[in-house]
Amino acid sequence: MNDTARTAIVVGASSGLGRALAEALARKHYALVLIASDIRDLDALASNLNVEHGIAVRALALDLAREPDPGARIAGALSGLPPLAALLLPIGFSREDDDLSLDAAAIGQLLATNLHAPLAIVHALLPALLEAHGTIVLVGSVSAVRGRRRNVVYAGAKRALVSLYESLRQRFHPAELNVQLYQLGFMETNLTHGAKLPLPVAKPADVARTIVRRLGRGSSSRYLPAWWALVAIIVRCLPWAIYRRMKD
Amino acid sequence: MTKSASGARGFALADTDIASFDRQFSARCRLQRPDRYRLLAALPRDVPRIARGSGVSYVAASFGGDAVCQALDAFDRVLAFDTESGRMRVEAGARVGDVQRFALARGWYLPVAPGHPKATIGGCIAADVHGKNPARDGTFRAVVEDIELWSPGREALVASAAQNAELFATTFAGFGLTGTIAKATLKLARPPAAMVLRRMPVANLAEAARVLREATNAPVLYGWHDGRPKHFGRGVIRVGLVSDVADARELRAPSATHDLPASIAPYPFALWNRAGIAAANTWLGARWCRPGQAPLALADALFPLNDARTYFAGFGKAGMAEAQWLIPHARIEDFSGALAELVARDKPRIALIASKLFAGAADGFSFDGAGIALAIQVPAPTQKSQRAFLEALATLSIAHGGRANLIKDSTLDAATARSAIAGFDAARARLAAHNEGGLHASELARRLAL
Numbered sequence: 001m002n003d004t005a006r007t008a009i010v011v012g013a014s015s016g017l018g019r020a021l022a023e024a025l026a027r028k029h030y031a032l033v034l035i036a037s038d039i040r041d042l043d044a045l046a047s048n049l050n051v052e053h054g055i056a057v058r059a060l061a062l063d064l065a066r067e068p069d070p071g072a073r074i075a076g077a078l079s080g081l082p083p084l085a086a087l088l089l090p091i092g093f094s095r096e097d098d099d100l101s102l103d104a105a106a107i108g109q110l111l112a113t114n115l116h117a118p119l120a121i122v123h124a125l126l127p128a129l130l131e132a133h134g135t136i137v138l139v140g141s142v143s144a145v146r147g148r149r150r151n152v153v154y155a156g157a158k159r160a161l162v163s164l165y166e167s168l169r170q171r172f173h174p175a176e177l178n179v180q181l182y183q184l185g186f187m188e189t190n191l192t193h194g195a196k197l198p199l200p201v202a203k204p205a206d207v208a209r210t211i212v213r214r215l216g217r218g219s220s221s222r223y224l225p226a227w228w229a230l231v232a233i234i235v236r237c238l239p240w241a242i243y244r245r246m247k248d
Numbered sequence: 249m250t251k252s253a254s255g256a257r258g259f260a261l262a263d264t265d266i267a268s269f270d271r272q273f274s275a276r277c278r279l280q281r282p283d284r285y286r287l288l289a290a291l292p293r294d295v296p297r298i299a300r301g302s303g304v305s306y307v308a309a310s311f312g313g314d315a316v317c318q319a320l321d322a323f324d325r326v327l328a329f330d331t332e333s334g335r336m337r338v339e340a341g342a343r344v345g346d347v348q349r350f351a352l353a354r355g356w357y358l359p360v361a362p363g364h365p366k367a368t369i370g371g372c373i374a375a376d377v378h379g380k381n382p383a384r385d386g387t388f389r390a391v392v393e394d395i396e397l398w399s400p401g402r403e404a405l406v407a408s409a410a411q412n413a414e415l416f417a418t419t420f421a422g423f424g425l426t427g428t429i430a431k432a433t434l435k436l437a438r439p440p441a442a443m444v445l446r447r448m449p450v451a452n453l454a455e456a457a458r459v460l461r462e463a464t465n466a467p468v469l470y471g472w473h474d475g476r477p478k479h480f481g482r483g484v485i486r487v488g489l490v491s492d493v494a495d496a497r498e499l500r501a502p503s504a505t506h507d508l509p510a511s512i513a514p515y516p517f518a519l520w521n522r523a524g525i526a527a528a529n530t531w532l533g534a535r536w537c538r539p540g541q542a543p544l545a546l547a548d549a550l551f552p553l554n555d556a557r558t559y560f561a562g563f564g565k566a567g568m569a570e571a572q573w574l575i576p577h578a579r580i581e582d583f584s585g586a587l588a589e590l591v592a593r594d595k596p597r598i599a600l601i602a603s604k605l606f607a608g609a610a611d612g613f614s615f616d617g618a619g620i621a622l623a624i625q626v627p628a629p630t631q632k633s634q635r636a637f638l639e640a641l642a643t644l645s646i647a648h649g650g651r652a653n654l655i656k657d658s659t660l661d662a663a664t665a666r667s668a669i670a671g672f673d674a675a676r677a678r679l680a681a682h683n684e685g686g687l688h689a690s691e692l693a694r695r696l697a698l
Contacts, residue, residue, distance in 0.1 A: 015283035015322065040285040044339065048325035052350070190283050194262020 006085035007031040014041035015187040017090040020208035031056040031081050037063050064117040065109040071124020083132035086215050089118045090139045094154040107153050114157035114191040135178035135215045142185050145232045174219045185228040259290040260272040266311045271567025272658035273308040278682045282323040291403045296689040299428045301368030307658045309423050312691025336435035340370030340429040349501045356436035360385045363553040365507040370429040375655040376421035376614045379471040383607035389420040391435050397427035400687050405515045416677045421614035426682040442491040450538045452481035453584035457620045459485045460605040468549045474529045475598025480588045484536045508553045519562030520599045520627040535668050569629035572653035573645040576619040583648040596637035600625045601647035613676040615653040662697040
């Protein structure tokens with residue numbers, strides 16, 4: 001099957017990595033279904049990709065923090081498009097006060113966006129993905145390497161994605177379904193703009209190119225950029241007496 | 249760069265040092281890089297702000313004035329394009345070079361565009377820039393059909409000649425003070441199949457004015473002149489003409505990797521001292537100041553600054569200033585003679601003089617009218633002798649009915665600008681009427697008391 005007859009779904013497409021993924025997929029002539037919360041961003045991106053690349057693009061505005069069944073809504077948007085070849089989930093919603101001070105409603109919102117939504121969407125789209133021997137791309141975070149005082153709920157949700165990745169791999173052979181998990185380090189987005197970070201930020205376009213290039217190339221888990229794997233090992237191996245004193 | 253604020257609204261600000269392209273003003277600013285429409289509108293209503301494109305305006309128009317600087321890098325998309333009519337809908341952060349590449353690939357081009365390919369569409373509107381022959385093509389307002397503007401606490405407004413017409417007119421050369429320009433619809437034109445560049449040497453600026461007037465309808469028309477006292481005004485008028493010999497290669501735009509960068513690091517030394525200027529002018533004079541004709545690739549005409557990296561870096565850390573004055577036809581001969589005398593007396597260092605023909609009507613603060621525009625670029629404008637020359641040039645220009653280009657000249661103060669723009673107070677009142685609470689602010693607006 002060539003790329004012109006494939007559809008990819010990008011959830012969280014309005015900015016950062018999601019937008020970069022949509023642009024990289026458009027260059028490969030995938031038909032696209034783009035999901036984000038603000039229709040203004042989606043319309044602009046969808047129009048642009050259609051004009052620049054002549055591909056079919058559908059925009060679906062969903063508030064993942066409140067949408068009870070996002071998978072069903074997205075599945076409904078696939079009607080009439082080529083077979084679903086890739087589901088990419090670059091979803092990430094964090095907040096600065098995620099430091100053990102959140103109330104139940106805030107915790108629920110973080111979990112709904114970062115965990116419930118990926119789970120529900122994967123469940124709903126599994127039949128279509130299996131039919132096309134497609135690829136699921138889960139996007140984790142280096143914040144899940146080891147729990148710390150910041151990003152408490154966010155990191156917990158991201159670590160649960162590792163479990164989802166393992167479940168999918170344990171259940172499906174790569175000949176049936178490719179499952180890819182990317183644990184991302186700092187990226188150049190509104191979230192990191194102006195922040196004093198201990199390590200360099202990656203450009204979303206560079207990360208997106210790598211992810212799109214690897215679509216359909218088996219199941220795997222990796223850090224992006226790759227040197228974050230070494231950082232993760234060091235963080236995991238740090239003696240507790242040192243780790244507990246770290247603030248960043 | 250350090251993060252200074254972040255709120256529940258999700259916007260992030262970073263304290264960032266920003267300098268104007270001519271290096272005459274720098275400031276530590278709170279910079280926001282919104283990447284979604286929600287974030288573009290996320291600043292608290294009472295926070296002063298100013299939109300920033302690529303930051304290639306010579307003057308500090310997109311930062312300063314205690315305003316949050318909103319970088320529109322992420323809003324750079326072509327939203328719609330009609331291959332039949334040449335109508336193109338873009339976000340304001342789209343860069344001219346990218347727009348030209350997109351359009352040329354589809355058999356169209358933007359006929360009015362500045363020389364720097366990184367200039368954004370929003371910046372071109374805010375400055376009402378001119379292109380390669382403003383006498384034929386007008387200024388940027390001639391290629392804009394409508395604009396979408398955002399202001400604090402207000403729904404996005406669409407302005408065009410038929411809808412919110414006063415806001416539409418004021419936004420050109422409104423320097424971003426009438427609201428944040430978010431989107432625009434452009435009217436493109438069919439490019440010439442091929443062009444030739446005719447060189448017409450001139451002995452002085454008065455002769456240049458005559459030659460320019462005789463070539464009004466050329467798609468490309470501008471002059472280069474020596475600014476040294478002994479050779480003052482000697483130069484060449486470059487006339488780009490449509491050729492009968494079609495050559496598809498000529499329509500290809502260079503890739504983005506050839507674009508002049510938005511920010512150019514200065515050399516640690518100043519190349520444009522008297523010896524450097526003499527060497528460059530002698531070389532350019534020998535190369536250009538002889539009659540002749542040669543094929544002209546449209547790309548070279550559209551992106552003339554792509555080879556100017558060394559030129560701009562050569563101004564060194566002291567930077568440069570461009571005084572650009574539009575002198576009415578009736579006064580240009582007298583003005584040219586008086587300017588030659590001034591240069592002979594004060595012996596300023598002038599790196600370059602460019603001449604262009606204008607044939608429009610000024611509106612607000614726009615740089616337009618009927619006359620000859622002279623752009624005079626000088627190194628180290630804060631040096632006493634250079635400063636004195638620029639002040640004398642302003643006095644001379646005003647005495648000859650000259651109009652200043654406010655978006656070019658960092659050395660103008662409010663009093664001079666007021667004398668150099670007919671109807672200054674009325675234009676300022678028009679801007680203020682669309683800038684409620686003065687919430688759109690910049691260093692340019694502060695310096696010129698706009």
